[in-house]
Amino acid sequence: MNPQEDQLLEPGLRYLMLELTSRCNLRCVYCAVSQPDFHGLDITLGFERLRTELSSEGPIEIQMNGHGETTIVRNWEVLARELIEDGHRLSLTSNLAIPLRAEELAVIRKMQRVTVSLDTCDPELLARLRRGSRLEKIEANLQRIRAGPGAPYVAINCTFTDRVMEGLPALVEWAAAHDLQCVALTNLVEYPQIDPDMSVRHPAEVDPQRALELLRRARTRAAELGLDFHAMDGLQELLVEASARWPAA
């Protein structure tokens, strides 16, 4: 590459995903954390060092998530508040399965966005998929977040599997009913099945056409309800490709 092209290799950091822990309070059937050989740990860097490193490229957008659940890390909200004070824009991804403390609520209300990991609004299915999660607890936390002043943008993040695809339109309705702003879909990475009674598969391998149809309906309904709707780029492409190859029923 010539020098001009070398210039194109320079980083321009804007987003940072901060994994404060790889431990989790849930054991979702499709997640790497639930694998028998997975060992979680909390971050091995001190908060002060983290602040220094995260500010080294100027103010950025920091999303607090990773394999684990951020809110189980002690004093996570203190670090979050300090990072906001340093000029960064913060977002949080959480399963909201644990009742939030007042200090946590206070810092969450200063964030740009909260993404709630929720695949379905069917309580029984949720409990079986995301083992340890209870819909009523999530609803209670969401209500508290939305109730206070300065509530952030709240999105639902759904790992799109054959188990939940039929419930996608209902999930959009549920999100609107709870005054949320967005529903987003994540592409499934398949790990070895850990629960024979609750195995999950990628919709592209089960019924990509049906999945695309549900995706379209959910997107349309979201638009009608004033909700944002996003499907991960790779998911959409994969379903289209698989659908093209899919034999007609």
Place this chain on the structure above:
Amino acid sequence: MARRLSSIPQPGETRDCLDPWNTVLLHANGDVSLCCWSKPVGNLHGSTLPEILRNAQSTQLRRTLLSGELIDDCRDCPARGLVSRGALKVKVEELERDAHNRAELRRWRAHAQVLETDLIEQRLHNATIAADLEQQKLHNATMQADLAQQKLHNATLVKELGSLRPHADVLAADLEQQKLHNATIQADLAQQKLHNATLQTDLAQQKLHNATLAKELGSLRPHAELLESDLAQEKRHNTTLLTDLTQQKLHNATIQADLTQQKLHNATLAQELASLRSHADVLAADLEQQQLHNRTLALELAALRPHAATLEAELATLSQHAQTLAAERDALAKHAANLEAEKAALEKALGRGLLGQLRRWTAPLKRMLGSG
């Protein structure tokens, strides 16, 4: 092992991904990845974030995306779609411009912050200067007012000067007269000096007279000493008199005690007298009975004449005894009167007699001391 389901890139295609340029995933163990799906390119326990973002692995990852020669992680990526290499290059160029613009923005923001600080300081400084200016204006106004007053005062002074000039001529004439008056005063002064010389002569004579008086005083001093000696003797005499007086008072007290005893004795005597009188009455009654008896006996006298003679003798004795008692009573009354007289004389002597005598004795002494 995880299985990723993803679209398969065709020749000339690459992943539609800017993550290695603008995204970092910081793992709990300190590993730094440039997206959610690729392997770490460094660890914060050994390097800083800026170092990792610019190290060979990071640069190589970006290069493969641009060239379309994807590593396995990118080829199997489930999160991003596919795009032509040219389209990705355009996106990266836009990203670089954006990064450059953001850096410029940061730089300008920092500069703006400095300017803002300067502006605040400048505003403060301006406020101080404005305050000073206001004070200066006030001061100038005060000075102008003073100047106007001074001008008025000067005009007044000029006017007064015009009116004072005739007065100055009068004062000059007065001065001439004063000079003449001073000459007269000097003549008087010469006379006063002569008078002073006379007074000095008188003073010398007075001094001589004073010396004579001092000499006389020297001769009078022995006399004064004699008077002092007399005075001392008089004082001693007074002391003696005071001692005598004290003794006299004691004597009077003794006499008064005796008088009290005498009064008690008189009372006793009066009591005895009263009892004697009673006895005398009894005796008189007896006498009357005796006389009756005598008369009875006279009747018996004839027969008892010797016994009658005896009874008569007894009657005479008793009468004599009654007379003796009466004499004694009179003597005691006289003695009491004498004591009362003595008491009155002593009280008079103590109250006035002795004090008067003392005053008469001390009067000449006082006169002598006063003339000394």
